[in-house]
Amino acid sequence: MKIRKKLIIPLLLLLTMLFVSACGKSTADNQQNSDKQQNSETYTLKVHMVINEQDPVYLGYTEFKKGVEARTNGKVKVELYPNGVLGNDEDLLQQAMLGGNVAVNSDAGRLGVWVPEIGILLAPYLTDSVEEMQKLVKSDLVKKWTDKLAQEKGLTVLSFNYYTGARHFITKKPISKPEDLNGLKIRTPGSPVWQETIKAIGASPVALPWTETYPALEQGVIDGAEAQDPATYGAKLYEVAKYITKTGHIQLWNCLVVGTKWFEQLPKEYQQILIEESVKAGDFTTNKLISNLEELEDQMTAAGAVINEVDIKPFKDKTETVYSKLNYQDLRQEVNKVLGK
Structure with a gap:
């Protein structure tokens, strides 16, 4: 009887060890299989923008596409949709919020509707140089502001560093000082910071879709617009x-904005790749735009445009009221x- 007990106890210990080992191996195998399955999945991201294929921002997104697809070995496919073919920005941002596989080329004006702090990035004469911005x-x-956007509205900003240029006035009559804009109807986006900036300078802002700006100017519905050179040229x-x-x-x-729900379903490695690319x-976009600005202006001049350099101080002084109007002082x-000023 004693001999049997001596045999049974070690046998039970051995069976327990084998069971625990098998369970551990099974768990590890299951995790490994899950990781393999996740890494074998493919994803498609549709990038929406209203700009055309010649715009430096579009060229930047072609670099984004190449970088993401190369680094994920084609597991994340990026499709580019210029000229607003997918619809309007607001509808596409809503789709992104709901988990759609869409990204939107956006800006601080639109995102500032949801996180007001972001709106200051479009405040007039906020910085003195491209390097500061x-x-x-x-x-x-x-990043603190964009994190808030992701948490509260389900929109993740991959990066905010696509420079599209300084916005200037495009009008039917010459402008040399703010007073020359008094009473003119100027097309601008509908966000508060844009609207208040145009009002402060003395013009009347008119919110129109960008695609309607040319015919509105042609038909006299508006007297002018304000835009950066690449957009004006395009x-x-x-x-x-x-x-x-x-x-x-x-x-x-x-900035390039994706839906947080869609973004967080990606493997962490892919999330980091999208941000880095x-x-x-x-x-790339910023450097490309800066190097092309002089050529763009030469081409517009050759086509009949009259480009005026003016003293910006009177315009800058006029727009100081925007900061108090929108409670941007703090x-x-x-x-x-941040800028060390």
């Missing part, structure tokens, strides 16, 4: 309003702290 849009301060606005006044009242930086593409101090 690059530092700001890549800062922890802006839409050929100089054909119907030949005076371009270089006020540079707003520095426009675009978006930053690279944004830097935010401006935070921005200046």
